[in-house]
Amino acid sequence: MIGWVAGLRPASAQQVTDTATLNATFSGLARLTFSSSTLSFPDADPDFVPDIAASQGPVSITAKARTAPNGAVTLTVQASDNLRSGLDTIPASSITWTASGPGFVAGTLSAASPQLVASWIDSGVHTGTQTFSFKNLWTYPTGIYTLMMMFTLTAA
Amino acid sequence: MSARRLALIGAVALAAGVVPARAQILELSLSPRVISFPSSDPDALPVVVAAPVTVSYRIRQNAGSAWSLTVLAGGDLISGPSRVDISNVTWTATPAPPFQSGTLSKTVAQRIASGTGNVANPSSGSVMFRLANSWTYSTGTYTQTLLFTLSSP
Numbered sequence: 001m002i003g004w005v006a007g008l009r010p011a012s013a014q015q016v017t018d019t020a021t022l023n024a025t026f027s028g029l030a031r032l033t034f035s036s037s038t039l040s041f042p043d044a045d046p047d048f049v050p051d052i053a054a055s056q057g058p059v060s061i062t063a064k065a066r067t068a069p070n071g072a073v074t075l076t077v078q079a080s081d082n083l084r085s086g087l088d089t090i091p092a093s094s095i096t097w098t099a100s101g102p103g104f105v106a107g108t109l110s111a112a113s114p115q116l117v118a119s120w121i122d123s124g125v126h127t128g129t130q131t132f133s134f135k136n137l138w139t140y141p142t143g144i145y146t147l148m149m150m151f152t153l154t155a156a
Numbered sequence: 157m158s159a160r161r162l163a164l165i166g167a168v169a170l171a172a173g174v175v176p177a178r179a180q181i182l183e184l185s186l187s188p189r190v191i192s193f194p195s196s197d198p199d200a201l202p203v204v205v206a207a208p209v210t211v212s213y214r215i216r217q218n219a220g221s222a223w224s225l226t227v228l229a230g231g232d233l234i235s236g237p238s239r240v241d242i243s244n245v246t247w248t249a250t251p252a253p254p255f256q257s258g259t260l261s262k263t264v265a266q267r268i269a270s271g272t273g274n275v276a277n278p279s280s281g282s283v284m285f286r287l288a289n290s291w292t293y294s295t296g297t298y299t300q301t302l303l304f305t306l307s308s309p
Contacts, residue, residue, distance in 0.1 A: 014180040015307035020189045020209065024233055024240065024287055024298040027195040064199070069238050069294045125291045 028066055032075070032153045035060035039149075041134040051133045058100070058129040066123045067155035073121070074154050076114035077107075085143030092147060094135040101128020114152065123155075180221070183214040183278070184306040191285050191302070198289040208282045211249075211268075213306055215275040222272050223308040226265035227258075230303065235296030242300060244288040255281040265305065 040055045065073040079092035095109040103126055104118040120126050186209055193204045215223050227247075233240040242260045247268070249255035254271040269281060 014182050015305055016182045016184045017306075018184050018186045018189075018304045020186050020191055020302045020304065022191045022193075022229070022233065022245065022285070022300045022302055024193040024204075025195045026293045026295050026298070028295050029195075029197060029291075031197075031199065064291045066291060066293060066295050068296070069236070071294070123292050123294050 026066055028068075028155055029064075030066070030073075030153045030155050031062075031064040032151060033062045034151075039132055041132075044136055046136040046138050050136050052136050054132040054134075058131045060127065060129050061101075061104075061117075061151075063118065063120075063126045063153050064124075065120075065126075065153060065155040070121055071123075071156040072119065072154075073123075073126075073156070074119045075117040075151060076154075077109065077117050077149050077151050078114040079109050079111040080148040080150060081111050083145035083147050085141070085145040088141040088143055088145070090140055090145055094137075095132060096135070097130045097132045099128060099130050102126065104128035104130070109149065111147075117151065180218040180223075180308045181214075181216040182218075182223070182306050182308060183212075184225070184304060185212045186210070186304060187212070193285075193287045196289060198291050202289050204287045204289050206285045206287070208284045210280050211255075211283055211304070212278055212280045213269075213275060214278045215273075215306075215308060218274050218308050220273060221309040223270065223275075223306065224267055225269040225304065225306045227260065227268050228265040228303045228305070229260045229262045230301040231262050233298035233300050235294070235298040238294040238296055238298070240293055240298055244290075245285055246288075247283050247285045249281055249283040251281060255283070260285075260302070265303075268304070 036056045036059050041052045042055055044052050063075050067073055082092050083090040092109045092111040098106045103120045105116055107115045109115065118128060188209065191206045191209060193206050196204050229242040232242045242262045245260040248257045249268060254269040256267065258266045258268060
């Protein structure tokens with residue numbers, strides 16, 4: 001009888017709830033890293049080496065960017081000046097590159113305007129390489145020539 | 157025992173049987189109710205930690221029965237057309253037990269704490285939500301609702 005009575009008691013499942021709002025903010029962000037920050041082209045005989053490869057070999061580039069949905073991400077490079085050794089100059093355009101990796105393109109260096117290195121759509125991490133070469137000519141005055149290359153990563 | 161006395165006992169027992177059992181009394185509150193992950197560099201902070209949420213709860217008239225606290229996300233983190241899978245959000249909680257760590261789900265309520273019996277005095281736990289940070293997220297302010305449910309048995 002007692003057991004029967006207990007069996008009749010309804011199971012009294014209870015529950016209470018509360019809610020919380022989860023917010024996450026992601027702002028625009030970009031980071032650019034290179035495997036080498038210096039490029040060197042060793043001296044060579046123009047007849048035997050018309051195009052001198054950079055001693056460092058291919059330069060690995062990692063571009064990280066956060067952008068809006070379907071936002072454009074571009075990487076450009078511009079020379080600070082022509083190659084210069086004292087009063088002697090060699091056009092920056094004597095330096096060219098080939099490229100590998102999704103979004104990367106070949107190009108020619110310019111001191112006048114930024115040149116496209118790579119472009120992508122959307123946020124993410126992108127890697128590729130640039131392999132630089134220098135057009136070797138008999139006409140260059142002797143000397144040690146330098147310039148700076150400014151890379152710019154832009155996330156729209 | 158006479159037949160008359162048996163009938164009397166039966167009547168008393170039947171009356172007791174239809175009286176509703178005393179229901180458990182459950183109380184639950186969260187503070188704060190807004191959990192925010194600030195924007196941060198994924199290289200510097202691969203995991204973003206939000207300020208802890210205090211979960212206060214009280215369970216009465218539940219002697220011998222189990223109770224559980226679960227959390228269910230209303231969906232992925234959403235910002236316009238962009239979304240971040242809610243499984244990128246995990247939590248750690250103290251004290252353990254009764255609290256436990258876990259990963260948010262939008263399909264199955266995940267247990268965040270459990271126990272047996274009463275919690276006579278208001279008790280509390282601290283829950284720290286963590287977001288796996290990534291360069292692949294599109295910019296924006298993402299939001300989603302979390303439903304906490306304290307239930308027994």
